[in-house]
Amino acid sequence: DVKVTQSSRYLVKRTGEKVFLECVQDMDHENMFWYRQDPGLGLRLIYFSYDVKMKEKGDIPEGYSVSREKKERFSLILESASTNQTSMYLCASSFTPLAGGFSGANVLTFGAGSRLTVL
């Protein structure tokens, strides 16, 4: 069964701490994504990556950075956590369609989520 694994299901951190959220996928997918989900706001894209060492800003990148040193791993970094970053964080991955074709790529596989509380 294909999987996207997020390292921590629940984390509690203090304001100002550096936080790492790790995500690993075993499907050899090119694309990986980090979303956050808050009540009433739905899922919002933070960052995504379409290749190793490549990254693109999503809709709400402020306060976050990412790292993709290996194809299977995509890390979300909060350099100095703040209380407004308390949220559910969801990692996802997808494959890239063949050039000129579109055969159902963009089917995202999500992890179970990491619920972060910043005190």
Added chain:
Amino acid sequence: DAKTTQPPSMDCAEGRAANLPCNHSTISGNEYVYWYRQIHSQGPQYIIHGLKNNETNEMASLIITEDRKSSTLILPHATLRDTAVYYCIVRARLDSGGSNYKLTFGKGTLLTVNP
């Protein structure tokens, strides 16, 4: 990116068909419609996608109008486990080019299946 509009909530009786509407009146010719759902405390799950023809799989059916400005996700025999938030999404192409894409999720429809 084409925007989507969904009702915030719907109810359905167990065993009956659940029909979830989505409006995407600004969709362009090469954009696909995707449906995902999210059961409480879990990550979203892919359901189905389509371009202009109706599609069916083991989970659901997708009906897209001829002008492609709206679609309906049909769960033929809803069960209590189908209670979830359902997202209708139109695929967006990255402005930076290439063959990679991202999906933008809206707020979705909370479907509650009642016994």
